[in-house]
Amino acid sequence: MLPSQGDAVDALNPGIELTEADRIDRMRLIRSDNVGPRTFRSLVDHFGTARAALERLPELARRGGAARSGRITSVDEAKAELAAARRLGVNWLAPGEDGYPARLATLDDAPPLLAVRGDHATAMRPTIAIVGSRNASGAGLKFAGQLARELGEAGFVIISGLARGVDQAAHRTSIASGTVAVLAGGHDCIYPPEHENLLADILEQRGAAISEMPLGHEPRARDFPRRNRLISGASLGVVVVEAAHRSxxxxxxxxxxxxxxxxxxxxxxxxxxxxxxxxxxxxQGATLVTEAADIINAVQPIMERPIMFPAGEDDSEPLEGDPQSHDRAQITGLLGPTPVTIDDLVRMSGAPPSIVRTVLLELELAGRLERHGGGLVALL
Known part of the structure; x- marks a missing residue:
């Protein structure tokens, strides 16, 4: 029997519901040029609302060296995307709304809006990810299915990427108990195409599918790591059944x-x-798994603790209103194509963290900065 998740969900203030105007503003901001999840969070944390941030985008991009302002999504475009999603049975949800996985909402780069299709209750339940090789062995497929079935019987939802091999085996075996498919493309661009029937079965049996991509988006190679962070972020833990080097x-x-x-x-x-x-x-220290009990025993203590938003790097210091030109030039001069940490930029520049983060935000909105994992940034 799983512990109660009441306290954990309360920590995320569930039951909030965006107004339609707020949802449109969020869609406009995340779809505008050079605005990713981390940038979205910085902007909204600093300016208070997505609408206020939208008004400041041109100025910030200009200060970052953009020759012209990036494209800002219009109200009509945002309304059209939301309406098209609803016709397909997809709801775009913000962190804290019913149907947005609670643990995913704690990430620094959590999607500001997540496209959820299917049963919202399933998406909110305690989740274990099972992933592995697309060309898995027969033994690997059998064991992935066994784990998924036993974890489902213990009350867990299985989350995976709807891929061939291990993902497919995990989904199929857990359809009855609850499974969530994470898509690399839009909800109308299923990959691989032959798994459209599998997804239909998942949704028919009160499962769910999630994506941060717009309708019509065909998945590309770079989209799969983005999808993978959603798989791991929504889960208590990730089980890798088979994986070659560079998998x-x-x-x-x-x-x-x-x-x-x-x-x-x-x-x-x-x-x-x-x-x-x-x-x-x-x-390297991963927990060895030979039966479902190995997983259950490891995650039980975690489930007994409330889920809390971490203090992310953007929350530790406010943004600076308008950095001095010499600060901007010094910080930009320290950047190059080789990624460096933000902490190193603060140390080497001698500038306050608030100024460094503001300059980086300006450069990103100007299309001149690339963010990497682990808090690394590089100049394009």
């Missing part, structure tokens, strides 16, 4: 570790290259 499942495991999630790995034969990545994870 995308290892990216999910790395993101899980960075997000403070549990990482589990199923051992395999040293002679099977499909087990090389999972065996390495165990060497």
């Amino acid at each position: 995308g499942s290892l990216i999910t495991a790395r993101m899980a570790a960075e997000q403070g999630r549990e990482v589990f790995a199923v051992p395999g034969s040293p002679l099977d290259p499909r087990a090389a990545g999972t065996n390495d994870l165990i060497k």
Whole structure:
């Protein structure tokens, strides 16, 4: 029996509901040029609302060196996207709204709006991710299904990426108990296409599907790591069943570790290259899994603690209204194509963190800055 999630959900102030005007403003901001989830959060934290942030985008981009303002999504475009989603049965939800996975909402780069289709209650339940090789062995597929079934019987929802192989086995075995598919593209662009029927079965059986991509977005290679952070971020922990070296499942495991999630790995034969990545994870400290009880025992203590928003880097210092030109020039001069940490920029520039973060925000809105994992930034 799972512990009550009441206290955990209360920590995220559930039951909030955006007004339609707020939802439109959020959609406009996240769809505008050079605004990603972290930038969205910085802007709204500083200016108070998405609408106020939208009004300041041209000025901030100009200060960052943009020759002209980036494109700002119009009210009509945002309304049209929201209406098209609703016709497909998709709701765009903000963190804290019913149907937005509680643990996903705690990430620094949580989607400001998440497209949720299916049963909202399933998306909110305690979740374990199961991922692995697309060309998994028969034994790997069987064990992934066994884990999914036993975890489902224990009350957990299984979350995965709707991919071939291990993902497919995990979803199919947990349809009856509850499963969530995380999409790399829009809700109308299912990949791989042959899994459209699998997704239909998931939704028919009170499962759910989530994505941060707009309708009509065909998934590209760079979209899968973005999807993977949603898989790990929404879960208590990530189980890797089979993964070769350089597998995308290892990216999910790395993101899980960075997000403070549990990482589990199923051992395999040293002679099977499909087990090389999972065996390495165990060497690096991942919890070895031979049965569902290994996972359940590890996550039970976590579930007994309330879910709280972490103090992210953007919350530690406010933004500066308008940095001096010499500060802007010094910080920009320290940047290059090689990623550096924001802490290093603060140390090397001698400028207050608020000024450094403001300059970085200006550069990003001007299309001149790229953010990497682990708080790294680089100049484009």
